[in-house]
Amino acid sequence: MRSRFLTCLFPITALLLAAATTSQAAGISQGAMLSNSCAACHGTDGKSPGAIPSIHGKSSQFISRTLTEFRSGKRPSTVMGRHTKGYSDEEIRLIAEYFATLK
Amino acid sequence: MNTMNRRKFIQLLGGSSVILAALGPLAACSKRATTTGRVIVVGGGFGGATCAKYLHRFDPNLDITLVEPARRFVTCPFSNAVLGGMRDMDAISHDYTAHEKRGIKVVHAMVQEVDAPAHKVTLSNGQTLAYDRLVLSPGIDFRWEDVEGMTAADAQSIPHAWQGGSQTTLLRDQLTAMPDGGTVIIAPPGNPFRCPPGPYERVSLIAHYLKQQKPRSKILILDAKDKFSKQPLFMQGWQQLYPGMIEWVSGSEGGRIDEVDVATRTLISELGDKHKGDVINFIPPQKAGLIAHKAGLTNNDGWCPVDQRTFESSIQADIHVIGDASIAGKMPKSGFAANSQGKVCAAAIVSALHGVSMPEPSYVNTCYSLVSPDYGISVAAVYRYSKEKGIYKVKGSGGVSPKDADAAFRQQEARYASGWYDSITSDTFS
Numbered sequence: 001m002r003s004r005f006l007t008c009l010f011p012i013t014a015l016l017l018a019a020a021t022t023s024q025a026a027g028i029s030q031g032a033m034l035s036n037s038c039a040a041c042h043g044t045d046g047k048s049p050g051a052i053p054s055i056h057g058k059s060s061q062f063i064s065r066t067l068t069e070f071r072s073g074k075r076p077s078t079v080m081g082r083h084t085k086g087y088s089d090e091e092i093r094l095i096a097e098y099f100a101t102l103k
Numbered sequence: 104m105n106t107m108n109r110r111k112f113i114q115l116l117g118g119s120s121v122i123l124a125a126l127g128p129l130a131a132c133s134k135r136a137t138t139t140g141r142v143i144v145v146g147g148g149f150g151g152a153t154c155a156k157y158l159h160r161f162d163p164n165l166d167i168t169l170v171e172p173a174r175r176f177v178t179c180p181f182s183n184a185v186l187g188g189m190r191d192m193d194a195i196s197h198d199y200t201a202h203e204k205r206g207i208k209v210v211h212a213m214v215q216e217v218d219a220p221a222h223k224v225t226l227s228n229g230q231t232l233a234y235d236r237l238v239l240s241p242g243i244d245f246r247w248e249d250v251e252g253m254t255a256a257d258a259q260s261i262p263h264a265w266q267g268g269s270q271t272t273l274l275r276d277q278l279t280a281m282p283d284g285g286t287v288i289i290a291p292p293g294n295p296f297r298c299p300p301g302p303y304e305r306v307s308l309i310a311h312y313l314k315q316q317k318p319r320s321k322i323l324i325l326d327a328k329d330k331f332s333k334q335p336l337f338m339q340g341w342q343q344l345y346p347g348m349i350e351w352v353s354g355s356e357g358g359r360i361d362e363v364d365v366a367t368r369t370l371i372s373e374l375g376d377k378h379k380g381d382v383i384n385f386i387p388p389q390k391a392g393l394i395a396h397k398a399g400l401t402n403n404d405g406w407c408p409v410d411q412r413t414f415e416s417s418i419q420a421d422i423h424v425i426g427d428a429s430i431a432g433k434m435p436k437s438g439f440a441a442n443s444q445g446k447v448c449a450a451a452i453v454s455a456l457h458g459v460s461m462p463e464p465s466y467v468n469t470c471y472s473l474v475s476p477d478y479g480i481s482v483a484a485v486y487r488y489s490k491e492k493g494i495y496k497v498k499g500s501g502g503v504s505p506k507d508a509d510a511a512f513r514q515q516e517a518r519y520a521s522g523w524y525d526s527i528t529s530d531t532f533s
Contacts, residue, residue, distance in 0.1 A: 033462035036446045050525030086485025086500030
């Protein structure tokens, strides 16, 4: 009984794991690629352990507006103005949306 | 399989004790069968440790091994704060516990040999490991062959302190032992070298220490170059904070050193001038770390040419080189650049192993320097890749801190410098 059960279980396990593998492999998004750069100063997934503000948990609207205002100079900054000038509107949207998906 | 998935899976199957008992070994067995590939990462610094972590984040089913001789990695960033008496060595040391917890195998050994055709590496502990992809992040080595009168062993009396660890401690000890009124000589190398603003931050924080403890002392910079990173900002800060203490001699004005007399602690310039110091920090010219040379991955200049989109070696297939050892277009050789490259390389490898295209790479560099504990300056840039230009700086992005900033701005950047360290070391090692 037990051995038959195991025989059945094995293909199910393999199938489920294979499905998991495939979904992870579905591709690394452009948003993730752009946003991973932020992690070195703002912490992995935007969770900062120190003096630099966290991004984690912020809404996409907040991130998008803040980055755009850094870029135009409307919002004063030390270094963020220099960073944001490297990103297009579309790239800012992708970054904002990526961080908003992180739980 | 993470806890969440496993729990869901158990629920799915009904969760009886028989299944629970059977699941452990089965899951382990299946995980091996579904491993996407074997990746070995050599070197556990900012490049390698980041790459291993992000490989796992992109694909938890990868079989990842990190090979690094040291159990604790001592960073070069903030080692100047140790020299300045602001931090201790523990504060700049990091281990690999977090990597091990993720299931990344961490092997503390040196790589002796890379057999590229067979896709195997041999370690100093006798182990041979097979890989589908190999990542080398070996950092730098020194061109002792270009320095007359000095060998690697002489760094025990004239420290370079350009690799973190005992060299940092040695230079710190020499500074604390030096009498007031002594001369510290710092001799930075020509380009390219690890951490372009590093020698000048070092000058600054040693000056900070001397100003407090040994105010009659002097710092002489004998530079191989005619200009250096963030030069106007550093010089402005020195004039303001350490007037009369620091003298900089450019390469063409006699700063270039090509001989060292170790016994008398004397540096001899190419013009024949002799400079004797109480403490000498001679930073030798550099090349890619040793294993890159042994594996035949370097060009005539001693650095590793790579496809700057994926960091795959231009010389050997399935071997990637990241960090200081690689030739990465416009990016500087910095810990931050290595961290950024580690992520791009991880994305390239995972995409390749799954047969999907990688996202367009985006790279960043941000380097803070402390001119004093509450006076920070920075340089930043955003980079992209094109086939024609390789890694190039996005036009209009980046640059250095403003020259006319007030004290509050410098203080804020000093705070961010500490925050930067906390974040990048956590993004790399935690």
